[in-house]
Amino acid sequence: MPTVLSDPQAIEDFVTGLALLGTGGGGGRLEDGIELLVPLVKGGRPIVLLSPDELPGDTWTCSLSSVGGRDPDAPPPAAELAAYGLAREKHTLVGRMTEAARELAGYKGVRLGALVSVELGSAATVGTILAGLELGLPTLDSDYAGRAKPEVGQSKAAIMGRSRAPMAFVDRWGNVSFVKSTVSEEMTDRLGRMLSVAAYGRGLGAAGHLMQIAEAKPMLIRGSLLTAASLGRALREGRSSGEGLGPVQRATGGRVLFEGVAGETEWHSNEPYMFRIFTYHIAGTGRFAGERGRVWVKNEHHIVWRGDMAVATSPDLIAILDAETCKPLSTRGDVTPGRPVVVFGMPALDPAWYTPEGIGMIGPRHFGFAFDYVPMDKPDA
Amino acid sequence: MATTLSDVKTIEDFVTGLAFLGTGGGGGRLQDGIDLLTPLVNAGKSITLVSPDELSPDTWSCSVASWGGRDPDTPPPAAELASFGLVKEKYTLVERMVQAARELAEFRNVRLGAVVSMELGSAATVGTILTGMALGLPTVDSDYVGRAIPEAGQSKMDIHGMPPTPMAFVDRWGNVTLVKSTVSAVMADRLGRMISVAAYGKGVGGTGYLAQMKDSRRGFIRGSLLTSIKVGAALREGKGQKDPLGPLVKVTGGRTFFTGEAVATDWENDEAFMFRKFTYRIKGTGANAGQACRIWVKNEHHVVWVGERVVATSPDIIVVLDAATNQPLSTRGEVTPGRQVVVFAMKALDPDWHSSKGIELLGPRHFGFDFDYVPFDAAVR
Numbered sequence: 001m002p003t004v005l006s007d008p009q010a011i012e013d014f015v016t017g018l019a020l021l022g023t024g025g026g027g028g029r030l031e032d033g034i035e036l037l038v039p040l041v042k043g044g045r046p047i048v049l050l051s052p053d054e055l056p057g058d059t060w061t062c063s064l065s066s067v068g069g070r071d072p073d074a075p076p077p078a079a080e081l082a083a084y085g086l087a088r089e090k091h092t093l094v095g096r097m098t099e100a101a102r103e104l105a106g107y108k109g110v111r112l113g114a115l116v117s118v119e120l121g122s123a124a125t126v127g128t129i130l131a132g133l134e135l136g137l138p139t140l141d142s143d144y145a146g147r148a149k150p151e152v153g154q155s156k157a158a159i160m161g162r163s164r165a166p167m168a169f170v171d172r173w174g175n176v177s178f179v180k181s182t183v184s185e186e187m188t189d190r191l192g193r194m195l196s197v198a199a200y201g202r203g204l205g206a207a208g209h210l211m212q213i214a215e216a217k218p219m220l221i222r223g224s225l226l227t228a229a230s231l232g233r234a235l236r237e238g239r240s241s242g243e244g245l246g247p248v249q250r251a252t253g254g255r256v257l258f259e260g261v262a263g264e265t266e267w268h269s270n271e272p273y274m275f276r277i278f279t280y281h282i283a284g285t286g287r288f289a290g291e292r293g294r295v296w297v298k299n300e301h302h303i304v305w306r307g308d309m310a311v312a313t314s315p316d317l318i319a320i321l322d323a324e325t326c327k328p329l330s331t332r333g334d335v336t337p338g339r340p341v342v343v344f345g346m347p348a349l350d351p352a353w354y355t356p357e358g359i360g361m362i363g364p365r366h367f368g369f370a371f372d373y374v375p376m377d378k379p380d381a
Numbered sequence: 382m383a384t385t386l387s388d389v390k391t392i393e394d395f396v397t398g399l400a401f402l403g404t405g406g407g408g409g410r411l412q413d414g415i416d417l418l419t420p421l422v423n424a425g426k427s428i429t430l431v432s433p434d435e436l437s438p439d440t441w442s443c444s445v446a447s448w449g450g451r452d453p454d455t456p457p458p459a460a461e462l463a464s465f466g467l468v469k470e471k472y473t474l475v476e477r478m479v480q481a482a483r484e485l486a487e488f489r490n491v492r493l494g495a496v497v498s499m500e501l502g503s504a505a506t507v508g509t510i511l512t513g514m515a516l517g518l519p520t521v522d523s524d525y526v527g528r529a530i531p532e533a534g535q536s537k538m539d540i541h542g543m544p545p546t547p548m549a550f551v552d553r554w555g556n557v558t559l560v561k562s563t564v565s566a567v568m569a570d571r572l573g574r575m576i577s578v579a580a581y582g583k584g585v586g587g588t589g590y591l592a593q594m595k596d597s598r599r600g601f602i603r604g605s606l607l608t609s610i611k612v613g614a615a616l617r618e619g620k621g622q623k624d625p626l627g628p629l630v631k632v633t634g635g636r637t638f639f640t641g642e643a644v645a646t647d648w649e650n651d652e653a654f655m656f657r658k659f660t661y662r663i664k665g666t667g668a669n670a671g672q673a674c675r676i677w678v679k680n681e682h683h684v685v686w687v688g689e690r691v692v693a694t695s696p697d698i699i700v701v702l703d704a705a706t707n708q709p710l711s712t713r714g715e716v717t718p719g720r721q722v723v724v725f726a727m728k729a730l731d732p733d734w735h736s737s738k739g740i741e742l743l744g745p746r747h748f749g750f751d752f753d754y755v756p757f758d759a760a761v762r
Contacts, residue, residue: 085565103561107488173564177572180484180557184466187556187579194575198568 002054003141003226006046011037014047016235017228019122019328020248020319021349025300026121026148027066027203029330033122036094036130047129049141049225050114057214059113062104063144064097064128067152067169067192068203070269070276076200086200090174093123096205098131103176104168104207116140116209116216118155118164120228121148122330131205139225144209146221146349147317149362150275150299152192153185156350157209157219159357164188164208171199193274201273221350235326245326245344254346254376257304257312258293259323260284262339275299280320280335282343295320295343296367297331303364304343312345314362315353316376319344345376383435384522384607387427392418397616397709398609400503401700402730405712406657406681407502407529408447408584414503417475417511428510430522430606431495438595440494443485444525445478445509448550448573448585451657457581467581471555474504477586478512484557485549485588497521497590497597499536501605502529503711520606525590527602527730528698531656531680533573534566535742538590538600540733545569545589552580574655602731616707625707626725635727638685638692639674640704641665643720656680661701661716663724674724676701677748678712684745685724693726696734696743697757700725728757 005011015033018026037047081087091099105112115137117128125143132139144155152164165188167179177195182188188208196204209216234247241247249255260282269277277298284291288306296303301318304311312318320329323340335341352358360366363373386392393415400411418428436442462468472480486493496518498509506524513520525536533545546569548560558576563569569589577585590597615628622628626637641663649658658679665672669687677684682699685692693699701710704721716722733739735756741747744754 084568084571085563086568090564107561173568175563175568175572176561178559178561180559182466182556183471183554186465187467187554190465191556191558191576191579194579195572197578198572198575 003049004046005049005229006041008038008041010229011041011047013232013236014225014229015122015126015232016328017230017232018120018125019330020231020235021146021228021317022121022124022148022328022330023300023317023319024297024329024331025150026119026124027127028121028123029332029334030122030328033126036126045133048138050138052140052142052213052217052220052222055114055213057212059213060105060110061114061116061140061209061211061213061216062101062112062207063116063118063164063209064101064131065118065124065152065206066093066097066127066203067206068196068201068273071201071273081200086173089172091170091172091205093203093205094127094130094134096170096172096203097127097207098134098205099170099176100168100205100207101131101135103170104166104210107166107168107178108210110210112137114138114140114213116220117143117225118209119143119145119148120224124148125225140220141225142220142222143224144219144221146224146353148300151186151189152206152208153189154362156221156352158185158361159352159355160219162209162219166210167192167206167208169195170205171195172202173199175199197273224349227349239326245321245342252346254344256342257318257345258282258284258306258343259286259288260293260341262335262337262341264337265335276331282341285340293343298367299331301331302367303369304345310364310371310374312376313364313374315348315358315373317346317348319346347376383432383519384430385427386430387422389419389422391610392422392428394613394617395606395610396503396507396613398611398613399501399506400709400711401612401616402527402609402698403502403505403529403709403711404681404698404700405678405710406531407500407505408508409502409504410711410713410715411503411709414507417507429519431519432522433594433598433601433603436495436521436594438593440594441486441491442495442497442521442592442594442597443482443493443588444497444499444590445482445512446499446505446587447474447478447508448587449577449582451655452582462581467554470553472551472553474584474586475508475511475515477551477553477584478508478588479515479586480551480557481549481586481588482512482516484551484559485547485591488547488549488559489591491591493518495519495521498524498606500524500526500529501609505529506606521601522606523601523603524605525600525602527605527734529681530743532567533570533589536600537602537731537733539566539742540736540738541599543590543592543596543600547591548573548587548589550576551586552576553583554580556580578655605730608730616709620707626723629725633727635698635725637723637725639663639665639687639724640667640669641674641722643716643718643722645718646716657712663722666721676724679748680712682712683748684750685726691752691755693757694745694755696729696739696754698727698729726757
């Protein structure tokens with residue numbers, strides 16, 4: 001049975017859950033997704049999510065996402081842009097995703113029957129749904145990661161050996177490129193980033209994972225969009241009942257890793273348009289009073305330290321919530337100095353992430369750290 | 382009539398002429414082209430160049446070139462390369478060009494009947510010929526520029542409004558990227574450069590200007606490869622003579638602008654893998670004793686100053702020759718301090734370059750200088 005989200009409350013829950021599972025990234029802030037979807041629903045346009053089982057096995061699908069990183073504070077000089085003919089933006093972010101799907105299908109000569117969000121995240125997943133509405137295609141209640149992730153190649157599909165290429169990339173100016181085949185998923189990502197640099201950032205629409213649904217099914221994190229909706233509801237109920245994170249803790253099996261007041265954000269990489277890489281410093285409060293917390297970010301949260309001890313790492317899901325409103329905070333400037341925050345950890349949605357391939361793909365060593373994945377369910381020290 | 386080059390002397394003349402018309406660039410040093418072609422000719426293989434008139438109007442061809450810029454003095458750390466799966470180089474430079482031609486033909490589902498050298502240059506044109514041989518295709522005795530150029534989009538095809546896209550790029554590792562359409566030819570160039578950055582440089586095979594003979598003819602500098610042989614022969618004949626450049630002047634209509642000793646190379650930027658941008662400083666000897674000359678380079682030579690006066694600019698062809706051997710010197714480290722050189726220039730081979738569109742594409746203002754093209758005949762002697 002298709003799932004229909006038709007009231008603003010359901011949409012807010014859904015997008016809140018996406019932001020939670022987006023672990024800080026996923027293409028945008030919580031509000032971005034809400035602002036895009038709520039007007040549609042209020043205008044009488046329901047959002048329909050289909051189970052993969054509702055579509056014939058030979059239905060063609062592609063995954064969608066946006067690719068980008070840290071945009072510089074000041075835009076490049078207009079004269080520099082004009083030298084490349086970059087005078088007028090042609091596509092909105094959703095427009096770029098829509099075009100990327102069209103281009104990929106056109107390149108391979110197939111007719112798409114459904115879209116898949118490559119990851120969970122406020123802007124990424126909502127963008128996929130809106131691209132689907134634009135193209136008249138349903139979005140699946142599934143994604144390829146069960147979270148947001150910084151690099152294009154990190155997914156359950158990649159764990160199972162399926163490359164995301166060929167990929168189509170469309171930038172805001174309307175330039176269209178295809179990454180046809182690469183030696184690794186990391187190289188696919190690197191090429192995509194460079195295409196983003198060429199376009200002076202602000203997000204590229206990216207389409208990949210062109211597959212028939214029968215091939216895609218085992219690689220999907222099934223039901224992940226409805227999971228997001230129910231986790232968003234749990235956050236809302238906890239807030240209104242005064243129970244705080246109790247309901248979401250029960251629903252996810254997760255727990256609080258740290259509580260405190262956000263301090264400075266220490267940037268590690270200033271490479272424009274590439275990744276947002278930095279560390280949050282958090283001064284403990286409550287039962288963590290006197291302790292220091294740190295969270296390492298590459299677009300998303302990947303490692304949490306209490307003092308000098310790593311207490312959680314990807315592939316587990318690490319969220320930072322506003323301590324008062326339980327709102328999931330993004331890595332796009334939401335964690336401002338002085339803000340009381342809660343660092344919350346949850347197990348990954350799919351066991352594939354705990355295979356050696358999965359941990360190798362997104363665990364701390366992948367990001368250059370000299371230590372192993374720290375299991376979440378290890379008791380507190 | 383097809384022209385066949387089958388002896389070493391002709392090959393040397395040919396490649397020397399290509400290096401001359403390559404105005405310092407064109408993908409490599411003079412020796413690179415000779416090293417590639419001579420063994421073939423010695424082994425009894427002959428090089429065949431066909432006139433565009435010998436091919437039927439519906440024959441498909443594409444341009445072939447190599448892309449790159451300044452490679453850093455030290456290669457990137459092996460661990461960094463390995464993190465992208467870049468462990469073993471898969472293709473030689475010529476093989477990258479071959480694969481790029483194959484990929485472009487496959488992308489558009491056409492059967493190539495000939496290859497065209499994008500520009501004139503030792504490595505670029507010889508690479509095209511070798512690409513043709515690998516694919517069993519003839520090389521047309523024409524190119525799209527009549528010299529070498531630093532950017533895609535600076536060709537007679539562009540003067541006539543035919544874009545370089547779609548383009549195929551293949552790097553040394555085997556990664557394949559297709560640039561389908563862009564808002565400008567310069568943007569296609571920018572994307573190509575970024576693909577080179579992604580691959581850590583050393584040259585990317587790039588193909589474009591996929592067209593049928595009836596269309597590509599409009600963009601041809603006809604007979605330019607045979608012209609190269611004449612130029613090379615003139616340089617050889619003059620070598621050691623009383624007037625070493627006499628034969629060259631006769632063949633090209635060009636003249637010497639400066640004679641002197643190379644002093645220094647002032648690099649402009651360190652952007653790796655993009656362009657080689659710098660200025661040569663030369664101090665006058667003989668007739669130019671007491672004078673100073675500068676040449677501004679973006680992969681190729683584009684502006685010559687004597688004192689503070691601009692005496693020659695692109696689109697005209699500016700060459701730096703070894704004063705003793707008549708050897709055309711590339712911008713790849715050959716103009717070493719102390720070397721005795723002659724700065725020679727001639728009019729661009731095709732009158733289209735002196736149209737307003739041609740000057741806009743390749744004149745000094747295109748490169749950011751605030752002065753106009755200096756007409757060759759008007760230049761002060």
